[in-house]
Amino acid sequence: MEDEHGGVLFSALGEASHRALGGGLTLTSGGSTGNRKHITHSWAFNASIVPLGARMFGVADERPGVVINCLTAGEMQGAFQHAAAIVEHIGARLLPAGALMGVQRIAELIQSQTADALMCTPSFAAALFNHDDIDTEQLASLRWLYYIGEPCSQRLRDQLARDWPAIKIRSLGYSSTETGPIGFQCAHLEHGFYHLHADAMLLEVVDPLTLQAVAEGERGEFLLTSLLPDHVPLLRYRIGDRGRVLRNVAKCACGSTLPVLQLEGRVETTIKLGGAIVTQRQVMSVLARALPDLDTSDVQVQINRQANGARMRLVIAQDKLPARAEVALEQALQSEAQASALLRLPGVLGLRVQRLDRSGFETTSAGKTPFFIELGVTPDSAG
Template identity: 75%
Template sequence: MTDDPLLFASAATVYAAATEALARKFAHARSLSWFCTVCPPIRRVQSAEDLHLLPVQAVEDEQGGLLFSLLGEASHLAPGGGLTLTSGGSTGNRKHITHSWAFNDSIVRLGVRMFATGQTPSVVINCLTAGEMQGAFQYAAAIVQRLGARLLPAGSLMGLQRIAELVQSQKADALICTPSFAAALFNDVAVDRRQLGSLKWLYYIGEPCSALLREQLTRDWPGLTLRSLGYSATETGPIGFQCAHLEPGFYHLHADAMLVEVVNPLTLQALPEGECGEFLLTPLLPDHVPLLRYRIGDCGRIVPNLPKCACGSALPVLELVGRVETTIKLGGAIITQRQILSVLAQAIPDLHAADIQVQIDRQVNGACMRLVIAEDKLPAAAQGGLEQALHAEAQASALLKLPGVLGLQVRRLPRGAFATTTAGKTPFFVELQQAPTRLA
């Protein structure tokens, strides 16, 4: 059910196609005088072996993302128009990039690869964020159209009860959403279990699906199959797809459309084959501007020496391990995810990043910090004791004494009540948009 000539091609054929596409990418970059001015090493780059000569591109870097900003500005001015989207900057300083219409047409071909050797849905409800300068909603809709299925563009703001009613009335067999949205829907006490009974597939995108949520849905909804809709990014387009034979966290790399470097996150030096490191991405699809060695903020590895997959594709397999450690600036200091988990490990040993959210409420005279912990990980009777223990713990006490830090509050909440972004993701650190009651 696919007209994709490279999906089941030999590794040698895919490599040849990628090499040719990369040569065109470099030639396009060298033809742009403004790019040669801001990135002089491009004049010396001829092949993948020369990539290390180029600077790393990122939404945020030591120069405030200057190179990415220039790429975005140039993409807006390119002839032929295109689709302008918001980058996924984790620091909140989001920027825009415009993908050509040809690029957007090409990514749909990659998006449907996961359906090439299996059953396809008939009635799909799209519960991703519509608008908000995000591209996932439109991308998912185009995939459903390509499959020839019926699409219900519900979006993420319709309300959980109305979504459940829609599933039941339309006999929908598939749902496309973020894992955070799925957790809220399938755990909403106002949703009757029978309303979701027609669902056979849940396709998620935008963030990893935690093992805890996967285990719960597999246990409580045995007729539901969970699959990633794809590993993708706003800035780069699709990176990989998950066939029915791959375990969670593993993806076939779109090797004909994406070059992935695995580097040490501190030195940015290439790592030996098979080792886990940070990804640098170079999309090979033609687009307005030359995105090269883009720093996406994800860690993983390309799995070496695998036999040909049972799905029939010879495309290499990529393992997505997680994000590069997230941080936030508070009281003039950089606070890391690892520090938070380390402090809490003494009180709650079996605690993972998905069990916690740190909410920051910035006010005129400083910032209040709310530590939200999933209620299944923190007994109600232990909440007050944990707050007292954190005030006494050395690292936490030092944090609370930083200038401009106004206090700390511990709260137990259902996982579905964690704050989410406009794209439906659940970040570890989140800046509250509206200030709550002042924390003690």
């Protein structure tokens, strides 16, 4: 199944899943760029994915005793509920805090309940471990950090390894709202590598333009076909991720014989402005001329759509942009060919550069920090 036409095909699939007999769990994915998708998974499907999610513990020499779940509860998201079910499956005690409880109260809870494992997004972890009013003693009981929902940047991994060497960092799993679990990361795999749930998911690696299979071990776009019974079939779904399946991998040290995939990121992150498609790669290429050391995690493009067009705010991490350099960067972008062409498009009302701490970047309802994010529709500004 290819979903290339504004989500129309997926919308039809979602509607069919809502009408299926037997009920189920309706979830929402997307939303950072306005492309929200809804799908209902059967109760049988939801029960079947819990043992898959718990596989990372079945082959690991680690057994958390008290797990604090700081993923987003509600908001039509499934990660919080799935994580809670995994904790129940492995027989640990669960603290269902959620992401909206506030990092200071959560730090107090970690200390009072001697929580040894934290489940959250990397964005939440960055806010928790960098909060000025949280004492290191409050987090001293933590031994494991399991993240999900977005990539964990090299910067955050390096910081935690340096400042919190007792905490082991691992992905809670490679999954999506639409497909369910795709892979798990055992304790012997490095960041970005996962054992594929080959008994539950068929993964094809294809050329993103032709959709033809690439050679074994080569990089390409992932197409996913779920093998688990559900309300509607998900066939060759374009999840938007790229990577490869490793060739000739011997039995892993964890004991698993499942294939190993390498997740390298998104095929391309884009947003539509003034009738044109703007890509993450284009933005980073333009910025590299003035700020060559920027990483995608240092930048966020915020779009404020108004009745007469869209205003852009280019937010850059304050440790990457010198103080009082915003105006100079705005002027440089005005004279740069690609940026100036974008700013002249119909319906593009202007660009403002803002220097901000990463904790101030906008997040989605699921706690993710996307590169492009829409701030909502507002009335025309006066004057």
